[in-house]
Every structure is written in structure tokens, then in C-alpha cells.
Amino acid sequence: MSTETPLRMEYTVHFATQAKGRKVLRQGEKPQPVGRIPRVARVLALAHHFDDLIAQGAVKDYAEIARLAQMSRARVAQILTLKFLAPEIQEQLTELPMQHGKDPMSEKELRRIAMIPDWAMQRQQWQHIASGIKLVPFYHHLTCTELGCIYRCDSLMSSNPTTGDANGVRPPCFP
Numbered sequence: 001m002s003t004e005t006p007l008r009m010e011y012t013v014h015f016a017t018q019a020k021g022r023k024v025l026r027q028g029e030k031p032q033p034v035g036r037i038p039r040v041a042r043v044l045a046l047a048h049h050f051d052d053l054i055a056q057g058a059v060k061d062y063a064e065i066a067r068l069a070q071m072s073r074a075r076v077a078q079i080l081t082l083k084f085l086a087p088e089i090q091e092q093l094t095e096l097p098m099q100h101g102k103d104p105m106s107e108k109e110l111r112r113i114a115m116i117p118d119w120a121m122q123r124q125q126w127q128h129i130a131s132g133i134k135l136v137p138f139y140h141h142l143t144c145t146e147l148g149c150i151y152r153c154d155s156l157m158s159s160n161p162t163t164g165d166a167n168g169v170r171p172p173c174f175p
Contacts, residue, residue: 035098047082086119
């Protein structure tokens with residue numbers, strides 16, 4: 001007397017993608033994507049690393065860093081601008097969660113904040129970014145004398161208040 005009971009086996013499987021888009025059946029749960037550290041946090045860490053290289057005497061100046069890293073001196077200056085951020089903002093940047101997809105903020109927005117000389121005002125602008133509100137450039141609310149502007153825009157604006165100087169170039173702190 002034989003009782004035929006069907007053999008039943010259960011497996012957890014998932015499809016994995018290989019080279020050229022080929023799908024392969026794999027056993028086990030699909031691994032969760034790990035994510036990546038946000039770009040702004042990595043660039044801030046690079047700025048601190050560049051500064052440490054100078055402090056340790058490993059490199060002579062930022063021009064040498066630019067040569068060694070195969071970057072332009074302007075890009076090195078952009079990266080180092082992030083060191084002007086208020087310490088609380090820098091700390092929050094390093095604690096950003098791992099990301100999937102687009103970063104929540106751009107480096108350009110942070111550089112714009114870093115150029116504000118007052119840390120309290122930086123924190124206020126940071127709150128706008130952190131809450132998802134589009135930034136209003138800080139110079140729309142201040143005069144050149146309040147900013148301590150290096151461009152002497154008050155004198156430039158007196159020549160032609162609508163366009164800036166005689167050549168029609170608006171200085172960066174003029175709205």
C-alpha cells in the first residue's frame with residue numbers, strides 16, 4: 001500500500017540583475033540597498049582633510065592640493081568654503097542619514113550659506129533648507145555695509161543703480 005503524498009518544498013527567492021540586464025533567480029531574501037553618504041557630507045569631510053594636510057605640513061598651500069588632487073584651484077576654494085559654516089550646521093551635515101537617489105540639498109546652497117558672515121543668520125538659512133523651503137538669498141535683506149561687503153557695492157551702485165557699474169555688471173551682493 002503506497003500513499004502518494006506530493007513532495008512540497010518552499011523557498012524564498014528573488015530576482016537579481018546581472019551584467020547586461022540579465023535576470024537570475026537567487027535563493028533568499030532580496031538584500032536591502034545600503035545607500036550612500038550624502039555628497040555634501042563627503043565634501044565637508046574633504047574640506048577638513050585639506051585643511052589638516054596644510055596644518056600637518058604635508059602640503060605647502062591650496063595650490064599644491066589642487067595640483068595633487070587634479071582639481072582647479074577654484075574648485076579647491078569652493079570645497080574649503082564649507083569650513084565657514086557654523087559648527088552646528090557642520091555637525092548636522094555629518095549626521096545626515098544614508099541616501100537613496102537625489103540628495104536633499106545641494107553643495108551650491110550650502111556654499112551660499114557659508115558666505116554669510118553671521119552664524120545666527122547661517123542657522124536661519126539652514127533651517128530653510130532643512131525644512132525644504134527654497135532659499136531666499138541672504139543679500140536681499142541686507143545692505144553692503146551690514147554685510148561688510150568686500151566689493152564696495154555702495155560705490156558701484158551709485159554710478160548706475162539699476163545695472164550696477166558702468167559696464168552693467170551687478171556685484172554679487174546686489175539683489
